[in-house]
Amino acid sequence: MEHTSRALPKIRASHISKVFSNGKERVEALRDFSLEVQEGEFLCIVGPSGCGKSSFLRILAGLLPASSGTIEIQPGEDPGKPLTSMVFQEYAVFPWKTVLENVGFGLQMRGVPKAERLTIAQSWIERVGLSKFIHAYPHQLSGGMKQRVGIARALASDPEILLMDEPLGALDAQTRTLLQEEILRIWEERRKTVVYVTHSIEEAVLLGDRVVLMTAHPGTQKAVFPIPLPRPRDLKVMATAEFGELTYTIWEALRGEVLKAMKLLGET
Amino acid sequence: MNGKGNPKLLSLLTLLFALWNGCLTLFHGWTAFWWLGLGVDFLLIVGIAELIGKRIPPLYAPLYRRSLSVSFPLLLFLAWELLVRGGVLSPDWFPPPSRIVQALWELITKFDEFSKTSLLGRPWLLLGAAWGNRPETVKELLAESHLYATLMRVFVGFFLGATPGILLGMVMGVSPTIRTMIDATLSAFYVLPKIAIFPIMMLIFPDPFGEGPKIAVVAISVFFLVTINTMVGVRDIEPVYLEAGRNYGASGFRLFYHVILPGALPVVFAGLRIALGTALIVIIAVEFVRAKTGVGFLTFYYWEILSPEKMYAGLVVVMVLGVLLTAGLKKVEQWVMPWRKP
Numbered sequence: 001m002e003h004t005s006r007a008l009p010k011i012r013a014s015h016i017s018k019v020f021s022n023g024k025e026r027v028e029a030l031r032d033f034s035l036e037v038q039e040g041e042f043l044c045i046v047g048p049s050g051c052g053k054s055s056f057l058r059i060l061a062g063l064l065p066a067s068s069g070t071i072e073i074q075p076g077e078d079p080g081k082p083l084t085s086m087v088f089q090e091y092a093v094f095p096w097k098t099v100l101e102n103v104g105f106g107l108q109m110r111g112v113p114k115a116e117r118l119t120i121a122q123s124w125i126e127r128v129g130l131s132k133f134i135h136a137y138p139h140q141l142s143g144g145m146k147q148r149v150g151i152a153r154a155l156a157s158d159p160e161i162l163l164m165d166e167p168l169g170a171l172d173a174q175t176r177t178l179l180q181e182e183i184l185r186i187w188e189e190r191r192k193t194v195v196y197v198t199h200s201i202e203e204a205v206l207l208g209d210r211v212v213l214m215t216a217h218p219g220t221q222k223a224v225f226p227i228p229l230p231r232p233r234d235l236k237v238m239a240t241a242e243f244g245e246l247t248y249t250i251w252e253a254l255r256g257e258v259l260k261a262m263k264l265l266g267e268t
Numbered sequence: 269m270n271g272k273g274n275p276k277l278l279s280l281l282t283l284l285f286a287l288w289n290g291c292l293t294l295f296h297g298w299t300a301f302w303w304l305g306l307g308v309d310f311l312l313i314v315g316i317a318e319l320i321g322k323r324i325p326p327l328y329a330p331l332y333r334r335s336l337s338v339s340f341p342l343l344l345f346l347a348w349e350l351l352v353r354g355g356v357l358s359p360d361w362f363p364p365p366s367r368i369v370q371a372l373w374e375l376i377t378k379f380d381e382f383s384k385t386s387l388l389g390r391p392w393l394l395l396g397a398a399w400g401n402r403p404e405t406v407k408e409l410l411a412e413s414h415l416y417a418t419l420m421r422v423f424v425g426f427f428l429g430a431t432p433g434i435l436l437g438m439v440m441g442v443s444p445t446i447r448t449m450i451d452a453t454l455s456a457f458y459v460l461p462k463i464a465i466f467p468i469m470m471l472i473f474p475d476p477f478g479e480g481p482k483i484a485v486v487a488i489s490v491f492f493l494v495t496i497n498t499m500v501g502v503r504d505i506e507p508v509y510l511e512a513g514r515n516y517g518a519s520g521f522r523l524f525y526h527v528i529l530p531g532a533l534p535v536v537f538a539g540l541r542i543a544l545g546t547a548l549i550v551i552i553a554v555e556f557v558r559a560k561t562g563v564g565f566l567t568f569y570y571w572e573i574l575s576p577e578k579m580y581a582g583l584v585v586v587m588v589l590g591v592l593l594t595a596g597l598k599k600v601e602q603w604v605m606p607w608r609k610p
Contacts, residue, residue: 058511061515062515063511063514063515082516082517084515085515085516086511086512086515088508088511088512089508091506091508092506092508092509092511092512093512094509094512094526094527094530095607096530096531096533096605096607097530097607098607105516105526106516106517109516109517109518109522109526110517137606137607138607139607139608139609153516157516157517
């Protein structure tokens with residue numbers, strides 16, 4: 001029994017398309033996009049802006065219906081746990097809730113008793129290094145700290161799959177590097193299934209087990225790159241020749257897509 | 269010698285200021301050239317203040333700025349006072365500030381025998397009555413108080429208008445169907461000057477000269493402003509908050525309570541602030557037209573009996589009322605939304 005469930009992929013997305021239409025214009029965000037993600041895999045999706053990677057993540061999260069195609073997600077053993085939790089960009093933490101309330105939000109919505117909720121939230125706040133700010137409101141925090149709250153909020157609700165939508169995209173380079181390290185460290189502890197959308201190739205190679213490259217307008221899958229870098233990883237891996245080679249190979253493949261996307265934007 | 273705030277230039281400007289005002293006074297130039305005199309004085313004072321500002325140590329800079337913002341209006345009052353005393357401005361139109369203060373003091377401390385009213389309800393009697401537990405007397409005294417009458421109309425009208433306004437605005441913000449149905453109608457009513465419906469209100473209420481129509485006009489003005497702002501606040505919530513709320517399992521009422529309501533509150537409060545100011549404008553206008561009490565009535569009454577300094581005193585009361593009410597709402601706002609940057 002356990003053996004068969006292991007064999008099934010955690011996520012199987014088959015022939016997903018998504019068309020946005022407002023009556024006059026039709027925008028095809030995704031076309032025939034298929035993807036399988038294994039249990040415990042850290043999958044990164046890279047593509048030029050407008051390639052529908054955020055749409056795909058929202059379809060996975062159930063926030064957006066697909067125009068066609070199917071999504072299968074293997075549920076875990078505990079039906080009380082959510083299938084997915086999303087980490088948005090850092091401004092998505094609720095400004096009207098304290099750090100503690102933000103991190104405990106998913107648990108609260110699931111009806112977890114208050115005492116248990118506080119314990120879990122507190123332990124996650126400690127793990128992202130925000131114990132001093134437990135009762136602070138987001139406006140008192142820096143961008144990087146806010147995103148730590150966002151990550152803790154997603155992890156505290158202990159989802160089957162963690163979805164991350166360019167979580168570090170709006171942060172400055174140094175904060176981003178710090179948080180990349182932190183994401184690696186936290187992920188190595190649990191090895192949760194992660195789908196991570198980013199526009200940074202370095203970030204994708206550093207974090208991911210596989211990198212999926214998408215084309216733009218409409219978004220389709222262009223190539224998949226396995227990242228054979230050893231685990232557990234840390235930032236040192238960025239100094240290796242292998243890392244540089246992988247990054248360059250993916251960039252070579254991406255370059256044409258970026259140019260195409262820019263040309264398309266320029267023409268309209 | 270750091271070159272900042274040249275002390276020589278400072279003394280020169282001060283000297284110029286003294287000379288300019290001295291000459292104008294000496295040669296009786298104020299009557300004909302008071303506007304030029306004040307204009308040049310203003311420029312010289314700005315120059316002097318700027319130069320002093322450069323010499324103030326950074327530690328005292330905030331204190332200096334505050335003293336500027338306090339002393340400038342005082343200086344204006346001084347200029348006003350002097351211009352009236354010098355016979356440049358007519359005291360019939362612009363009674364000097366000293367007389368306005370005097371009139372205000374009279375309004376506060378005296379009972380008007382003719383109209384049987386007072387501004388504050390004779391606090392010296394009011395406190396005694398409240399202390400001595402005589403509710404009948406307290407009621408009578410409050411009934412003769414202009415301030416109490418205006419405040420009551422504003423508060424009751426504001427509450428009666430804001431409550432349904434917030435509710436309808438929330439519903440319209442959440443439901444696109446209801447929004448599309450009502451929006452155009454609402455916009456049409458929104459542009460109507462609310463004072464124009466006062467006659468209708470007088471027609472509807474059994475006692476056209478009672479409190480009913482006055483409170484109703486305030487309530488209606490507040491209602492439309494609050495409804496529209498609440499609707500916009502709810503409609504324009506950052507979509508990512510809704511996505512986050514839904515992704516973490518909130519829906520229906522809990523999504524509303526945890527995400528939509530707090531997300532809309534800043535805009536709702538902006539609407540309440542505008543509505544409170546409008547309520548004050550509307551009630552003063554209504555009291556001009558048809559009232560036997562109220563600060564608006566008081567102001568207009570003293571115009572009718574040609575007592576300009578008391579008329580001005582009435583305006584001062586309105587201004588103070590406006591400032592205090594807005595400050596009060598600000599406090600409520602901070603209490604309701606502790607997460608906002610102060």
